[in-house]
């Protein structure tokens with residue numbers, strides 16, 4: 002595996018994460034709009050998930066997406082500096098198998114926990 006492949010994979014991962022974030026933000030705006038219009042169905046729809054819970058869920062997803070994007074960006078910087086694939090905590094190389102599953106990771110399995 003050569004560096005251009007790693008860069009392509011990271012860029013691809015970053016693109017996907019940005020699209021995820023966009024989708025979450027669109028949903029957040031839409032849900033907030035429903036709520037602002039007095040459409041909170043907490044009482045009217047006992048079977049549905051309350052809007053407040055939906056918002057909470059979306060906020061959590063957004064935070065994770067933002068975090069993942071930061072990780073991906075940091076990985077691209079690491080790649081440019083030649084330190085990509087090195088665990089940030091113990092400075093040991095991260096196994097290629099782990100990088101394949103999680104290209105944006107900056108820690109080895111041992112340090113991830």
Ligand SMILES: [Zn+2]
Nearest residue numbers: 088091109112
């Ligand atoms: Zn480590």
